[in-house]
Amino acid sequence: MTVPTSGETYAKLMEHLRLAQEQAAMMAHLSRANSDNKKADGWLLISELFKRVQHQVTELATRGLQ
Numbered sequence: 001m002t003v004p005t006s007g008e009t010y011a012k013l014m015e016h017l018r019l020a021q022e023q024a025a026m027m028a029h030l031s032r033a034n035s036d037n038k039k040a041d042g043w044l045l046i047s048e049l050f051k052r053v054q055h056q057v058t059e060l061a062t063r064g065l066q
Contacts, residue, residue: 010061014054021050 028043 010057013057017050017054017057021047021054024050 024043024047028040028047031037031040031043
Protein backbone atom coordinates (compact mmCIF):
# COMPACT_ATOMS: atom_id res chain seq x y z
CA MET A 1 0.00 0.00 0.00
CA THR A 2 1.39 3.38 -0.99
CA VAL A 3 1.25 6.44 1.19
CA PRO A 4 -0.64 9.27 -0.50
CA THR A 5 1.15 12.56 -0.97
CA SER A 6 -0.38 15.89 -0.10
CA GLY A 7 -0.23 16.85 -3.79
CA GLU A 8 -2.20 13.77 -4.84
CA THR A 9 -4.71 14.32 -2.07
CA TYR A 10 -5.12 17.99 -3.01
CA ALA A 11 -5.71 17.02 -6.65
CA LYS A 12 -8.38 14.49 -5.65
CA LEU A 13 -10.07 16.99 -3.36
CA MET A 14 -10.15 19.63 -6.08
CA GLU A 15 -11.52 17.15 -8.60
CA HIS A 16 -14.33 16.14 -6.23
CA LEU A 17 -15.17 19.77 -5.51
CA ARG A 18 -15.19 20.56 -9.23
CA LEU A 19 -17.50 17.63 -9.94
CA ALA A 20 -19.82 18.66 -7.09
CA GLN A 21 -19.92 22.20 -8.46
CA GLU A 22 -20.77 20.94 -11.95
CA GLN A 23 -23.53 18.66 -10.66
CA ALA A 24 -25.09 21.45 -8.59
CA ALA A 25 -25.09 23.63 -11.73
CA MET A 26 -26.74 20.78 -13.65
CA MET A 27 -29.40 20.48 -10.94
CA ALA A 28 -30.03 24.22 -11.33
CA HIS A 29 -30.40 23.79 -15.08
CA LEU A 30 -32.77 20.84 -14.70
CA SER A 31 -34.85 22.63 -12.07
CA ARG A 32 -35.14 25.68 -14.30
CA ALA A 33 -36.17 23.43 -17.22
CA ASN A 34 -38.96 22.13 -14.97
CA SER A 35 -40.05 25.72 -14.18
CA ASP A 36 -38.93 25.44 -10.55
CA ASN A 37 -37.03 28.71 -10.42
CA LYS A 38 -36.77 28.87 -6.63
CA LYS A 39 -35.09 25.48 -6.46
CA ALA A 40 -32.91 26.38 -9.45
CA ASP A 41 -31.71 29.52 -7.67
CA GLY A 42 -30.85 27.42 -4.61
CA TRP A 43 -28.85 24.93 -6.68
CA LEU A 44 -27.07 27.80 -8.39
CA LEU A 45 -26.08 29.24 -5.01
CA ILE A 46 -24.75 25.84 -3.94
CA SER A 47 -22.77 25.65 -7.18
CA GLU A 48 -21.24 29.04 -6.41
CA LEU A 49 -20.43 27.93 -2.86
CA PHE A 50 -18.50 24.95 -4.22
CA LYS A 51 -16.54 27.35 -6.44
CA ARG A 52 -15.70 29.47 -3.40
CA VAL A 53 -14.61 26.39 -1.47
CA GLN A 54 -12.31 25.44 -4.35
CA HIS A 55 -10.77 28.90 -4.18
CA GLN A 56 -10.39 28.72 -0.39
CA VAL A 57 -8.78 25.26 -0.57
CA THR A 58 -6.31 26.52 -3.18
CA GLU A 59 -5.49 29.54 -1.02
CA LEU A 60 -4.92 27.29 1.99
CA ALA A 61 -2.75 24.88 -0.02
CA THR A 62 -0.60 27.62 -1.48
CA ARG A 63 -0.36 30.16 1.34
CA GLY A 64 -1.62 28.46 4.47
CA LEU A 65 -3.82 30.08 7.07
CA GLN A 66 -3.19 33.80 7.53
